[in-house]
Amino acid sequence: MNSKRMLILGLIFLTMTSxxxxxxxLSGNVKAQGLRKQDNxxxxxxxxxDLTTPPQEAFVLDQNNLTFLPHILVIPKGSTVxxxxxxxxxxxxxxxxxxxxxxxxxxxxxxxQTVTFDKPGIVELRCDLHSEMISYILVMKNSFFAxxxxxxxxxxxxxxxxxxxxxxxxxxxxxxxxxxxxxxxAAAGKKLTINLKRGAPGVLYK
Amino acid sequence: xxxxxxFPILVNFILVAAAFxxxxxxxxxxxxxxxxxxxxxxxxxxxxxxxxxxxxxAGSKDFTLTDINGRYxxxxxxxxxxxxxxxxxxxxxFNNSVNALPGNQNANIMLFxxxxxxxxxxxxxxxxxxxRCHNTLAKYWDKSKMAHTTSNVKVLNMFNGTDATGRVLxxxxxxxxxxxxxxxxxxxxxxxxxxxxxxxxxxxxxLWSPKTEWDGISCDYCHKIRKVTKTSDTPSLFKSHLKRQxxxxxxxxxxxxxxxxxxxxxxxxxxxxxxxxxxxxAACHSQIKKSDNKESWNRKQVxxxxxxxxxxxxxxxxxxxxxxxxxxxxxQDGLPADDTNKGKRCQDCHMSWRKEMLPYDNYVIxxxxxxxxxxxxxxxxxxxxxxxGGTQIQLKTALSMEIEGQINDNILDVNVFITNTNGGxxxxxxxxxxxxxxxxxxxxxxxxxxxxIKGEELPTWTGVGKIEEGNYAGLPGKMFxxxxxxxxxxxNVPFWNAAEVAADTRIRPKTTVKLKYQFKIENLNDxxxxxxxxxxxxxxxxxxxxxxxxxxxxxxxxxxx
Ligand SMILES: [Cu+2]
Numbered sequence: 001m002n003s004k005r006m007l008i009l010g011l012i013f014l015t016m017t018s019x020x021x022x023x024x025x026l027s028g029n030v031k032a033q034g035l036r037k038q039d040n041x042x043x044x045x046x047x048x049x050d051l052t053t054p055p056q057e058a059f060v061l062d063q064n065n066l067t068f069l070p071h072i073l074v075i076p077k078g079s080t081v082x083x084x085x086x087x088x089x090x091x092x093x094x095x096x097x098x099x100x101x102x103x104x105x106x107x108x109x110x111x112x113q114t115v116t117f118d119k120p121g122i123v124e125l126r127c128d129l130h131s132e133m134i135s136y137i138l139v140m141k142n143s144f145f146a147x148x149x150x151x152x153x154x155x156x157x158x159x160x161x162x163x164x165x166x167x168x169x170x171x172x173x174x175x176x177x178x179x180x181x182x183x184x185x186a187a188a189g190k191k192l193t194i195n196l197k198r199g200a201p202g203v204l205y206k
Numbered sequence: 207x208x209x210x211x212x213f214p215i216l217v218n219f220i221l222v223a224a225a226f227x228x229x230x231x232x233x234x235x236x237x238x239x240x241x242x243x244x245x246x247x248x249x250x251x252x253x254x255x256x257x258x259x260x261x262x263x264a265g266s267k268d269f270t271l272t273d274i275n276g277r278y279x280x281x282x283x284x285x286x287x288x289x290x291x292x293x294x295x296x297x298x299x300f301n302n303s304v305n306a307l308p309g310n311q312n313a314n315i316m317l318f319x320x321x322x323x324x325x326x327x328x329x330x331x332x333x334x335x336x337x338r339c340h341n342t343l344a345k346y347w348d349k350s351k352m353a354h355t356t357s358n359v360k361v362l363n364m365f366n367g368t369d370a371t372g373r374v375l376x377x378x379x380x381x382x383x384x385x386x387x388x389x390x391x392x393x394x395x396x397x398x399x400x401x402x403x404x405x406x407x408x409x410x411x412x413l414w415s416p417k418t419e420w421d422g423i424s425c426d427y428c429h430k431i432r433k434v435t436k437t438s439d440t441p442s443l444f445k446s447h448l449k450r451q452x453x454x455x456x457x458x459x460x461x462x463x464x465x466x467x468x469x470x471x472x473x474x475x476x477x478x479x480x481x482x483x484x485x486x487x488a489a490c491h492s493q494i495k496k497s498d499n500k501e502s503w504n505r506k507q508v509x510x511x512x513x514x515x516x517x518x519x520x521x522x523x524x525x526x527x528x529x530x531x532x533x534x535x536x537x538q539d540g541l542p543a544d545d546t547n548k549g550k551r552c553q554d555c556h557m558s559w560r561k562e563m564l565p566y567d568n569y570v571i572x573x574x575x576x577x578x579x580x581x582x583x584x585x586x587x588x589x590x591x592x593x594x595g596g597t598q599i600q601l602k603t604a605l606s607m608e609i610e611g612q613i614n615d616n617i618l619d620v621n622v623f624i625t626n627t628n629g630g631x632x633x634x635x636x637x638x639x640x641x642x643x644x645x646x647x648x649x650x651x652x653x654x655x656x657x658x659i660k661g662e663e664l665p666t667w668t669g670v671g672k673i674e675e676g677n678y679a680g681l682p683g684k685m686f687x688x689x690x691x692x693x694x695x696x697x698n699v700p701f702w703n704a705a706e707v708a709a710d711t712r713i714r715p716k717t718t719v720k721l722k723y724q725f726k727i728e729n730l731n732d733x734x735x736x737x738x739x740x741x742x743x744x745x746x747x748x749x750x751x752x753x754x755x756x757x758x759x760x761x762x763x764x765x766x767x
Contacts, residue, residue, distance in 0.1 A: 067561065088584075089566075090586060096606065096716065096718070103546045104546065128554075128628060131594065131603035134603065199766075200765050201766065202767060
């Protein structure tokens with residue numbers, strides 16, 4: 001029992017804890033019928049506790065080449081989003097969604113505006129001048145959400161959640177919502193598969 | 207002859223006098239910034255100095271107005287390797303320009319008045335000619351609803367009383383009810399034929415007339431409109447005043463437009479502020495019918511006093527058929543001065559940029575023509591000619607829908623919120639045959655429909671039969687439309703037979719309609735869902751059936767709870 005052996009044991013212990021921490025992710029793959037790309041599908045947990053401390057991250061929803069970027073912005077409630085106009089023409093960002101109503105009016109390239117989103121729900125973002133410009137801000141009750149990549153893969157960080165029963169749900173503007181019961185920590189570390197169908201998207205929280 | 211000799215002398219005199227004036231120092235001289243220079247001059251005409259002319263460096267966003275003595279000062283870069291093109295334009299005059307280097311104190315511009323008379327024998331130029339330089343612009347126009355309005359099968363079916371297969375006496379027809387009249391279709395569907403001497407007043411004849419230069423509302427027609435004014439003797443209550451002339455200088459084409467800085471040898475362009483106003487569209491996007499014998503109808507059951515007064519279409523004997531322009535004006539007039547939507551015009555949405563048109567640089571004029579006469583223009587000052595309306599992309603932006611549900615014991619409450627988010631007029635607008643429908647369903651987890659207890663249903667005329675074939679009669683939902691009624695009490699009659707507006711449930715700009723429904727839940731342990739679809743139907747089912755028009759329903763949006 002020398003110090004060398006202690007060190008090895010210590011290293012094994014450290015590796016084990018980090019493996020354990022890694023398993024605090026929910027990961028899987030979403031297969032969406034009839035979608036060319038499988039990205040930008042929201043995967044989130046419900047029956048989870050609401051966020052109590054205001055989020056720190058700064059979010060940006062850019063306007064360039066007649067497009068809102070990103071197309072889907074997911075934020076925990078209480079977040080502030082800035083809306084810079086980085087295009088060559090004026091834009092008029094507004095929302096008449098019941099989750100958050102606002103209207104900046106037309107503003108010029110180089111200018112910016114900000115909004116704080118305090119209520120969970122879907123905010124459909126429009127530009128009064130360019131009918132193609134549309135994007136969604138999804139305001140979540142907490143930070144237990146993830147977006148899929150181009151292959152439909154997602155990794156959802158569930159660190160800090162109590163063991164128990166939750167629902168894993170999805171949202172996409174062209175797909176029917178899905179809902180799947182999961183149990184933590186059993187579900188963590190397993191590769192989940194979710195199949196989605198085209199159709200009317202639902203509300204985030206029923 | 208005498209005048210022709212005198213004219214150049216007068217012009218010379220004016221310009222010399224103007225140059226003399228400029229030698230006098232002006233107070234703005236000292237206000238000039240570092241690293242910039244100025245160009246000064248006067249804008250003059252054969253009648254003297256021209257005040258309030260718009261002067262700018264061609265293509266730039268900012269302009270200056272000439273003072274009472276026709277003088278202007280424009281800030282320019284300190285140095286320029288090439289002469290800068292300075293343009294001037296004013297309502298009623300042809301645009302003109304001068305090339306000058308920074309520091310030039312004598313950059314004078316001569317303006318010539320537009321012709322005083324309209325020539326009804328003028329032959330309109332084919333859009334194919336315009337497309338030689340304005341290729342992309344013309345391509346978008348050709349795909350738009352402005353083009354091919356004369357050969358529109360549905361218009362001809364409604365005029366002749368035929369169906370899509372050409373069979374006669376199939377459903378309503380203007381000519382069936384009015385065999386001795388030509389109707390007014392041509393005024394908007396074949397406007398150049400309608401205004402040409404010896405042209406046609408009957409749309410069927412207009413289509414085949416050798417005097418019709420093109421099928422539809424052509425480039426040259428709209429750009430020959432000098433102004434649009436109110437009148438009482440057209441069905442739209444507006445009149446387009448044309449100035450059709452071949453200008454004095456060579457074979458160039460007289461065009462009116464929103465630019466004061468277009469100056470080239472091919473087009474004799476004249477700045478016309480009307481092109482940037484909503485009223486420019488009023489001559490066609492407005493239509494009334496005067497009732498027989500000035501009988502009044504009960505308009506108070508359909509429109510509020512405020513709406514009716516703002517429409518400004520006459521007394522209660524007038525039946526509003528299409529009020530797109532009036533709906534927009536009513537909305538705009540009702541907005542406070544500081545409202546973010548104040549000042550939005552038809553052109554802002556129906557002539558806006560589309561992603562597929564990018565990059566911004568290549569839209570207006572291209573190729574060889576661009577190198578010769580093109581003006582590099584701020585994209586902000588360009589109005590693409592797609593004229594979208596009633597298309598999926600435009601509808602999806604115009605309307606949005608939200609749904610919420612709540613379970614109380616064995617009752618499912620569903621509220622649907624439909625908002626006219628982006629329409630500057632009521633939705634649907636245009637001809638009353640256009641409909642928007644909410645179709646709502648509530649089901650249990652097995653997909654079985656829940657029984658509706660409370661809430662509106664869709665009327666019979668949304669179609670009786672299979673749901674998959676677009677028949678929605680009796681389903682929970684709501685119809686947003688204007689319904690015309692004749693004297694016998696028939697509804698959804700063509701406008702020429704209308705005696706009143708029976709209902710107008712269309713959605714007003716930026717307003718939300720809340721619809722409440724209740725369904726009965728059979729199994730209390732089940733989780734029900736509700737699904738709402740918002741559908742645009744360009745012509746009502748009953749009409750489409752007799753006319754054998756295919757189903758053109760557009761799903762605007764759908765949402766579920
Ligand atoms: Cu925009």
